[in-house]
Amino acid sequence: MKAYIMLAPLACLALTACGGPRTPGEKAAHERHENFEAIGDTFKGLGDALKRDKPDIAKIRQDAAKINDLAPRVKTWFPAGSGPQDGVRTKALQAVWSDPDAFGQAAAKFVDAASALNAAAESGDLAAVRGAVPPLGATCKGCHQRFKKKD
Numbered sequence: 001m002k003a004y005i006m007l008a009p010l011a012c013l014a015l016t017a018c019g020g021p022r023t024p025g026e027k028a029a030h031e032r033h034e035n036f037e038a039i040g041d042t043f044k045g046l047g048d049a050l051k052r053d054k055p056d057i058a059k060i061r062q063d064a065a066k067i068n069d070l071a072p073r074v075k076t077w078f079p080a081g082s083g084p085q086d087g088v089r090t091k092a093l094q095a096v097w098s099d100p101d102a103f104g105q106a107a108a109k110f111v112d113a114a115s116a117l118n119a120a121a122e123s124g125d126l127a128a129v130r131g132a133v134p135p136l137g138a139t140c141k142g143c144h145q146r147f148k149k150k151d
Contacts, residue, residue: 028082029090035070035077042066043136050130057124064114064121064129067136071114075107091149103147110139 046063049055082088083097096103113136120128 023081023088025079025081025083025086025088028077028079029088029092032077032082032090032092035073039067039070043140047133050126050133055126057121057126060126060129061121061124064118068114068118071111074110075104078103091151093147093149096147103143106139106143106146110136110143113139 042063046060049059049063078092078096082090083092083094084090085094085097117129117132117136120132
C-alpha cells in the first residue's frame with residue numbers, strides 16, 4: 001500500500017512534466033485553441049441542424065447563443081506572450097500582434113455577425129437564420145486568411 005502512496009505523486013509529476021502548456025503564453029495559446037474549437041464545433045452543429053427536414057429551433061437558438069457569447073471574447077484570447085514571436089506553437093500569425101487594429105476590426109465583424117445570427121435564431125425565423133449563417137462564416141474565413149497559418 002505504501003508503494004502506491006509513493007508512486008501516485010511521482011506519476012502525477014511525470015505526467016505534468018511530459019505535456020501540457022508550461023508558460024503563461026503556452027497556456028493562453030492552448031485555451032485559445034480550445035475556445036476556437038468550441039466555436040467551430042458549435043457552428044458545425046448549427047449547420048447540421050439547419051440541414052434537417054425539421055430543424056430543431058431550440059438547438060439552433062442554443063448554438064447561436066453560444067457563438068454570440070464567445071464572439072466578444074475573441075480579442076482577449078491573444079495576450080502578449082502567446083504568439084509565434086514568443087516561441088509559442090500556435091497557428092496564429094504574427095499579424096495578430098503586429099497589426100492589432102486590423103485584427104480588432106476583424107474580431108468586431110465576427111461579433112456583429114454572431115449577434116445577427118443570434119437575433120435571427122431568437123426570432124425563430126429559419127429563413128433569417130439561414131441568411132445569417134454565410135456572413136458569419138465569411139467573417140471566420142476572412143480572419144483565418146489574414147491571421148491564421150494555413151493548415
